[in-house]
Amino acid sequence: MPGTEAWTVLLPELVIVGAAILLLLVDAAVPESRGPHLAVITLVALVVAAVLAFDQWGADAQLALGGMVVSDSFGVFARWVILGAGALATLTAPGYLKPRNLDRAEFYALLLLATTGMTLLAVASDLVMVFIAIELLSLALYVMAGFERGRLEAQEASMKYFLLGAFSSAFLLYGIAFVFGGTGTTNLIRIRAIASVGGLDDFRLAGVAVALLTVGLGFKAAMVPFHMWTPDAYQGAPTPVTAFMAAATKAAAFAALIRVLVLSLPALRWDWQPVLAGITVLTIVFASIVAVAQTDVKRMLAYSSISHAGFVGIAVVAASRSGVAAALMYLLVYTAMTVGAFGSVMLFREGQSERVHIAKYSGLGIKRPAAAALFALFLFSMAGIPPTGGFWAKWYVFFAAIRADQAWLPIVAVAGSVIAAFFYIRVAVVMFMQDPPSDDDMPLDPSPGLRMAIGISALVVVGTGIAPGFFLSLAEKATAFGP
Amino acid sequence: MNGIPWLSLLLFIPLAGAILAALAPRRDELLKRIGLIVSLATFGVSLVVFAKFEVSNAGFQLVERLTWVPDWGIDYYLGVDGISLLLVVLTALLFPICFLASTGVNKRVKEYVIALLITELAILGVFMALDMVLFYVFWEAVLIPMYLLIGIWGYERRIYATIKFFIYTLAGGLLMLVGIVVLHVAVRGQGEVTFSYIDFLELAPQLALGTQAWIFAALAVAFAIKVPVFPFHTWLPDAHTEAPTAGSVILAGVLLKMGTYGFIRFSLPLFPEIALKAAPYMMAAAVVGILYGAAVSAVQSDLKRLVAYSSVSHLGFVLLGLFAFTLQGAQGSMLQMVNHGLSTGALFLLVGMLYERRHTRAIEDFGGIGSVAPVYSGVFLIVALSSLGLPGLNGFVGEFFILSGAFQANRLAAILGAGGVVGAALYLLWAYQRTFHGPITSDSNRVFKDLTTRERVLLAPLIILIVLIGVWPQPFLERMEPAVSKTLSALVGGGP
Numbered sequence: 005m006p007g008t009e010a011w012t013v014l015l016p017e018l019v020i021v022g023a024a025i026l027l028l029l030v031d032a033a034v035p036e037s038r039g040p041h042l043a044v045i046t047l048v049a050l051v052v053a054a055v056l057a058f059d060q061w062g063a064d065a066q067l068a069l070g071g072m073v074v075s076d077s078f079g080v081f082a083r084w085v086i087l088g089a090g091a092l093a094t095l096t097a098p099g100y101l102k103p104r105n106l107d108r109a110e111f112y113a114l115l116l117l118a119t120t121g122m123t124l125l126a127v128a129s130d131l132v133m134v135f136i137a138i139e140l141l142s143l144a145l146y147v148m149a150g151f152e153r154g155r156l157e158a159q160e161a162s163m164k165y166f167l168l169g170a171f172s173s174a175f176l177l178y179g180i181a182f183v184f185g186g187t188g189t190t191n192l193i194r195i196r197a198i199a200s201v202g203g204l205d206d207f208r209l210a211g212v213a214v215a216l217l218t219v220g221l222g223f224k225a226a227m228v229p230f231h232m233w234t235p236d237a238y239q240g241a242p243t244p245v246t247a248f249m250a251a252a253t254k255a256a257a258f259a260a261l262i263r264v265l266v267l268s269l270p271a272l273r274w275d276w277q278p279v280l281a282g283i284t285v286l287t288i289v290f291a292s293i294v295a296v297a298q299t300d301v302k303r304m305l306a307y308s309s310i311s312h313a314g315f316v317g318i319a320v321v322a323a324s325r326s327g328v329a330a331a332l333m334y335l336l337v338y339t340a341m342t343v344g345a346f347g348s349v350m351l352f353r354e355g356q357s358e359r360v361h362i363a364k365y366s367g368l369g370i371k372r373p374a375a376a377a378l379f380a381l382f383l384f385s386m387a388g389i390p391p392t393g394g395f396w397a398k399w400y401v402f403f404a405a406i407r408a409d410q411a412w413l414p415i416v417a418v419a420g421s422v423i424a425a426f427f428y429i430r431v432a433v434v435m436f437m438q439d440p441p442s443d444d445d446m447p448l449d450p451s452p453g454l455r456m457a458i459g460i461s462a463l464v465v466v467g468t469g470i471a472p473g474f475f476l477s478l479a480e481k482a483t484a485f486g487p
Numbered sequence: 488m489n490g491i492p493w494l495s496l497l498l499f500i501p502l503a504g505a506i507l508a509a510l511a512p513r514r515d516e517l518l519k520r521i522g523l524i525v526s527l528a529t530f531g532v533s534l535v536v537f538a539k540f541e542v543s544n545a546g547f548q549l550v551e552r553l554t555w556v557p558d559w560g561i562d563y564y565l566g567v568d569g570i571s572l573l574l575v576v577l578t579a580l581l582f583p584i585c586f587l588a589s590t591g592v593n594k595r596v597k598e599y600v601i602a603l604l605i606t607e608l609a610i611l612g613v614f615m616a617l618d619m620v621l622f623y624v625f626w627e628a629v630l631i632p633m634y635l636l637i638g639i640w641g642y643e644r645r646i647y648a649t650i651k652f653f654i655y656t657l658a659g660g661l662l663m664l665v666g667i668v669v670l671h672v673a674v675r676g677q678g679e680v681t682f683s684y685i686d687f688l689e690l691a692p693q694l695a696l697g698t699q700a701w702i703f704a705a706l707a708v709a710f711a712i713k714v715p716v717f718p719f720h721t722w723l724p725d726a727h728t729e730a731p732t733a734g735s736v737i738l739a740g741v742l743l744k745m746g747t748y749g750f751i752r753f754s755l756p757l758f759p760e761i762a763l764k765a766a767p768y769m770m771a772a773a774v775v776g777i778l779y780g781a782a783v784s785a786v787q788s789d790l791k792r793l794v795a796y797s798s799v800s801h802l803g804f805v806l807l808g809l810f811a812f813t814l815q816g817a818q819g820s821m822l823q824m825v826n827h828g829l830s831t832g833a834l835f836l837l838v839g840m841l842y843e844r845r846h847t848r849a850i851e852d853f854g855g856i857g858s859v860a861p862v863y864s865g866v867f868l869i870v871a872l873s874s875l876g877l878p879g880l881n882g883f884v885g886e887f888f889i890l891s892g893a894f895q896a897n898r899l900a901a902i903l904g905a906g907g908v909v910g911a912a913l914y915l916l917w918a919y920q921r922t923f924h925g926p927i928t929s930d931s932n933r934v935f936k937d938l939t940t941r942e943r944v945l946l947a948p949l950i951i952l953i954v955l956i957g958v959w960p961q962p963f964l965e966r967m968e969p970a971v972s973k974t975l976s977a978l979v980g981g982g983p
Contacts, residue, residue: 370595388661389631390624402665406672411665411701418661425657426650429634433646437638473556480558 013060013068013075013127016053016083017120023049024116031109038107043098043453046112050091050119057083062481067129071191074129078328081482082126082259085335086252090119092343092457093248099451100244100350106151115248118144122256131180131190134260138176138224141256142169145249149241161240168233169223176220182213192268199271207272214276217264218283224257227313228287238306243358246302247346250309251339258316258331266323267485273323281321281413287314288420295427299362304427305345308386311424312338318417319401322408329479330400336475337393337468341382344461348379350454353447365431367440375448376435378462383428385465388421393468393475400476492551493536494565494615497575500529501608508600515596519586522600526582526607533579540572545969547617547685555621559671560681564618569970570751570821571614573963574744577828578614580948581740582607585733587945588836591843592640592731599640602632606737613745617684619667619753626745627660633734633742640731648722648729655722659712666705670757673698684753691757692977703761706754707769713746716769716806717776720799727795732839735791739798740832744824747805751817751974755809759978762810769810770893770900776803778903781910785917790841790848793918794834797874800907801827807904808889812978816892817971818964823885825963826956830874830882833949837867840942844935850918855927860937864923866946871919873953875911881956 023045030042060066060075067074094115101107121141128134146169150162184190186207187198204210223230238246265276288311295307316338319331352359352368352375359365369376385394398421402414440446468475504525508518540548547566555561567575585603592599609632612625630653638649671682674690681687691699712719723743727735755762780800787793801823808820840863842848857864873880876887886908894901927933938946956963 373598384631387657389657390627395624395627399664399668402668403672406665406668407675411669414665414668415662418658418665421661422654422658426654429650429653433638433650436635437646437649473558473561476556477558 008066009068009070010066010075011068013066013073015059016057016087017123019053019056020049020116020120020123024113024120027109027113027116031113038102040098042107042109042112043094046094046116047091049116050087050094053123054084054087057087062484065485069133071193072130072133073124073127074193075127077482077484078259078262078332079127081332081479082255082335083123085255085332085339086119086122086126089248089252089255089339089343090115092339092347092460093244093252095453095457095460096247096343096347096350096451097244097453099449099454100242103356104152104242106242111148111151114144114148118148118248119252122252125256126259128260128263129192131183131192131264134264135173135176135180137256138220138260139173141253142173142224145245145253148245149237149249151245152242155240157236157240158242159240161237164233165237172220172223172230175216175223179213179216179220182209182216186210186213192263196268196270199269204271210272211275214265214269214272215279218261218276218279221257221261221264222283225254225261225313225316226310227283227317228290228310229283231287231291231310234310235303235306238309239300239303243302243346243350246306247343250306250346251342254309254313254316255335255339258313258320258335261320262328262331266320266328270323277321277323280317281410284314284317284321284413285416287311287317288417289423292420292423296423298427300360301349301362301365301431302346302360304362304431305342305349308424308427309338309342311420312342312386314420315398315401315417318405318410318413321410321413322404324404324408325483326400326407326480327404328483329476330397330404332482333400333476333479334397336479337385337397337465340461340464340468341385341394344382344458344465345379345386347454347458347461348375348382351375351449351458353449362431362434365434366438367435368446369432369436371440371446372448378458380432380435381462381465383431385469387425387428391469393465393472396468396472396476400479493532493539494549494551494567496532497529497536497579497611497615498608500525500532501604501611505601505604505608508597508604511597513597515593518596518600519589522589522603523583523586525604526579526586529607529611530579530583533576536567537572537576540567540966542966543969545569545973550617555618558680560679560683561620562618562683563621564683565615566617567615569967570974571748572966573821573825574614574741574748575611577744577825578607578610578741581736581828581832584832584836584945584948585736587941588736588839589731589733590941591839592733595639598635602635603733603737605632606636610737610741610745614748619670619682619684619687622684623660623664623667626663627657629742629745630656630660633737636734636737637726637730641729641734642731643729644725645729648725651722652726655712655719659709659719662705663709666702666709669698669705670702673702687757692759696760699758699761703754703758703765706749707765710746710749710754711772713749714743714802714806715746715799716772717779717799717803720776720780723799724792724795727798727835728789728792732835732842735795735835735839736832739795739835740828743798743802744828747802747809747820747824750806750809751820751971756974756977762978763812766810766812767897770807770897773803773806773810774900774903776800777807777907778910781907781914785910785914788849788851790850790918790922791835791838792848793850793914794831794838797911797914798827798831800911801831801874803907804886804889804904807893807900811889811893811896812975813892813895814968814972814975815888816896817975818967819885819888819890819892821967821971822881822956822960822963823889826873826881826885826953829949829952829956830870833866833870833946833953834874836946836949837863837870840938845931850921852929853922853932854925854929855923856932856935857923858927859933859935862938862943866938866950867923868919869950869953871915873957875915876908879954879957881953881960884956884960
């Protein structure tokens with residue numbers, strides 16, 4: 005086994021788990037403990053974890069838990085995206101939970117545990133660890149999706165996510181079993197070593213194994229046709245959870261997909277590339293078309309996030325260094341856009357709840373020009389219009405695909421983008437070009453954390469748009485993998 | 488490169504103006520004045536650029552270059568040559584006129600001024616960018632303010648029109664993006680990491696013909712939608728008709744030229760062999776556009792829609808001249824781009840004034856206006872005659888050059904295209920007759936106000952240029968000639 009063992013690889017995860025336990029202890033010691041200190045503990049833990057992860061940036065790869073996890077720059081970048089999504093979601097949470105009487109320590113503890121699962125997924129170098137990490141993040145998310153258990157939609161979201169999630173875990177496990185059968189190991193580093201000397205040439209069931217793994221991970225990444233749970237779960241879950249699920253889970257799932265397919269099974273690429281390319285095309289086209297028909301903004305954003313999974317998928321299909329960097333760059337920008345967009349939905353209040361029906365957005369740009377302009381910024385970025393970060397993200401994906409001689413994928417993606425643009429600009433049309441109803445003064449949510457989260461997201465979207473070079477070179481450096 | 492970055496100033500003055508307008512108090516008159524002064528300052532700088540331009544130099548001048556994304560060879564890279572110079576000046580000229588013509592706008596003036604200034608910045612950027620990524624960024628950046636201009640300050644069917652405009656143009660733009668990336672990757676395969684237009688000029692024609700054909704097609708669709716070339720024209724009548732007056736002037740005056748500029752700047756010199764092969768088809772599309780646009784114009788009952796369709800016809804001429812690959816044809820096309828900006832811009836302004844007075848644009852509502860508003864009718868006649876190509880006015884020079892250039896290349900296309908000139912005379916004069924001659928049929932027409940001083944001031948520069956280019960086109964032609972013949976020399980070898 006190459007690489008040295010060092011438990012410090014898992015230092016960021018240990019900090020997060022520690023904070024989760026601390027939160028639960030606080031809750032036990034001080035019953036009915038509520039207030040902003042819960043969110044502050046969570047935020048501090050996430051930031052400390054991100055800082056600790058920085059230690060592994062550009063350093064020599066190290067292993068932990070007997071080769072179960074590996075530290076490398078790729079893992080650090082993916083963790084940053086996940087921790088960033090978690091921190092932004094945490095910022096938005098208190099303002100949402102408090103009026104609903106949901107601001108309990110469990111929420112933040114679950115969020116931290118889900119984050120732990122995701123970061124573990126990003127550094128997993130063993131299929132068993134991939135499975136454990138997915139289970140950890142899923143179990144926490146099932147509960148979080150149904151956290152507003154008084155609402156019927158929340159129950160539906162949780163139930164659907166759980167049933168289909170359990171189903172997909174079985175697929176994943178079955179795929180892992182096949183790989184074990186073919187190679188005699190579940191360790192990704194060993195699998196790559198075996199494959200590189202032709203050890204998989206006689207592996208007749210390689211196609212089946214890869215297909216099962218793709219189904220399992222494609223479910224978490226919400227790619228068509230494994231997306232069925234997504235719109236309902238995103239719509240029914242508390243919006244901070246939706247933003248967190250949409251941004252962080254996707255980053256974690258794609259990190260795992262890249263580690264398993266691109267990094268460990270390049271020898272089987274003729275099996276997985278066409279399958280993944282097909283899924284990708286289906287994802288972009290289907291999600292874009294269905295999104296056009298949505299009238300609920302949260303649901304529309306859910307379909308939009310599915311179509312973004314297709315774009316990251318293109319970068320994975322490219323199966324190259326620039327493909328991996330493009331996927332990371334896309335996930336970074338996508339996280340900011342997604343949290344920003346869902347955050348904007350939280351910002352626009354209608355009475356005590358959030359404004360979800362698109363017709364209710366009419367004239368928002370006239371009554372609340374600054375907030376509406378920020379929402380429009382996130383939507384235009386999702387549509388890929390320069391000079392926003394979304395443009396460079398798409399750009400890099402196209403570049404990677406064309407370089408890998410897959411020019412047809414960007415062309416399909418372009419068709420999808422044009423359809424998608426229709427619903428992004430429809431929201432802008434409603435906000436800016438229709439007159440507001442006179443009896444509605446369109447209040448904004450007063451929560452300072454939410455505003456901060458939207459502001460940070462906007463900074464990232466604009467920053468990646470104006471100075472893409474810095475972020476691109478970071479993503480390129482992050483393609484340095486472990487052993 | 489001397490001390491003052493003149494081209495960057497052209498971009499930064501509107502940007503600074505937009506920021507200033509954003510910070511200014513919501514006082515409509517003040518905001519409009521900011522817009523006017525800022526756009527006049529931009530026009531002043533464009534005149535400096537015009538004066539500093541060396542006439543006999545075929546290369547790019549006043550070049551500025553800063554690194555933007557070093558890993559990919561993407562630069563902030565600006566320059567003008569004979570092909571872009573006049574379009575830059577035309578753009579800078581039309582915006583102050585638009586601000587003067589915006590007295591009718593009284594809702595959300597702050598956003599209006601900002602949108603117009605950002606549009607100006609982006610269009611100027613398109614004409615000056617020498618890096619293809621920068622070009623694309625400006626190209627798409629035009630989209631959002633234009634979409635807002637049509638959608639917020641337009642007429643009844645504005646939302647339909649603006650969504651159609653947006654989707655069409657975005658589809659073309661994204662295809663172009665794929666084309667540019669393919670070009671970059673192909674060139675990278677030969678060991679060059681660059682997006683510079685100057686580098687592509689040398690490298691692109693050496694690529695495999697199959698690759699060239701694909702990239703040419705992707706770019707051509709984007710440009711054809713913008714021009715618009717038949718059959719990609721269906722967004723135009725809606726967008727032009729529903730846009731507010733300033734929006735229509737910008738659309739017709741300079742936005743459409745982004746498409747024709749794209750053809751002459753990129754499609755022809757980067758892929759000369761493919762362009763030669765595509766020429767018969769492009770000329771056919773141009774001729775169909777000329778005749779179709781003229782025929783559809785003739786039957787319009789809405790004066791603004793008539794002017795909108797006439798653009799399809801006029802831009803057909805530009806395309807015809809470009810793909811003739813003769814110096815005369817190309818120069819005629821270049822000049823006709825400017826001419827169309829002046830005369831169609833003026834027509835939209837005049838129709839806008841008509842609408843402000845009567846709140847209708849239906850030709851049947853008018854008649855006999857000539858006797859109550861003689862100055863207005865006279866100006867309208869001059870502009871209409873310029874648009875239909877009367878000798879002595881600017882339209883004639885451009886169309887004559889185009890048709891004689893096209894005749895050398897493809898007689899049939901030139902002869903059919905000449906039919907468009909006849910058609911233009913038919914629809915414009917017929918519309919003029921129905922609007923301005925005959926008895927006054929409605930009482931509200933009896934009190935039709937003639938041009939005010941403000942309106943005379945804003946139309947005057949256009950009329951002066953219409954006449955000036957008509958009788959003395961030399962200063963314009965001599966500036967574009969070196970660059971145009973250099974571009975053509977790549978196509979026909981050695982130059983004409």
